[in-house]
Amino acid sequence: MLELKNIVKTYVMGHETVRALDGVTVTIKDGEYVAIVGPSGSGKSTLMNMIGCLDVPTSGEYILNGQDVSKLRDDDLATARNKHIGFVFQRFNLLSRITAQRNVELPLRYGGVGGKERAERAKEAMTAVGLGDRLTHKPVEMSGGQQQRVAIARALVNHPTLLLADEPTGALDSKTGAEIMALFKKLREERGITIVIVTHDPGVAAQADRVVRIKDGRVESDTLNTEEDRANAVVH
């Protein structure tokens, strides 16, 4: 479970201070599937960076799986991140010169896992995303949807409890986007993993359990989707 309490994040730009998050309080339960929506510049990515332990708040408290991570130093923050969290980005962020398998192995390399175990776990993660037969392809030899699957396999390889995705369908066509959403749904059902996804697509948001709407760095609304919302969701 994760609990954000009155999170404020300000950036100082010359003489101006930008209040990217202005007192955000949100609790997300284990296994919950949450969509974060809101206008451009409202603070969604900043919030994801907090949730993902990529950055710490200016003030407020963040409790992740029982640990207060809001005041950790960089290296302790990195440890918390590696232990609990997988990331997926809009632009995949894969290394283009190495194979899919090697890309997926990277987080394990940083974690000091040996070669044989690395290869096994990367293959397992690639199989889980339906790409067990594409291990030796490089990103340039794969479609956008396949590249996003590789990025998801990389996010899963450390068996995180929390999967964070910032606009994961933003660079994909609607059919491929729908396939990626179906994969998230499957991972959630099979692994009980908590998923938080930022999206501009109402159809993507409708598939989640819950929608948190951000405006001007604050939570504007926080509502549960109905069974009907989820059944009628169409990815655009």
Ligand SMILES: Nc1ncnc2c1ncn2[C@@H]1O[C@H](COP(=O)(O)OP(=O)(O)OP(=O)(O)O)[C@@H](O)[C@H]1O
């Ligand atoms: N590193 C930074 N330094 C200074 N200002 C920043 C920084 N990161 C974000 N901001 C500012 O904080 C505000 C929120 O930005 P953020 O990237 O969180 O918005 P967003 O909701 O993700 O927008 P989008 O939908 O366009 O991705 C913006 O006004 C932005 O300019």
Ligand SMILES: [Mg+2]
């Ligand atoms: Mg953003």
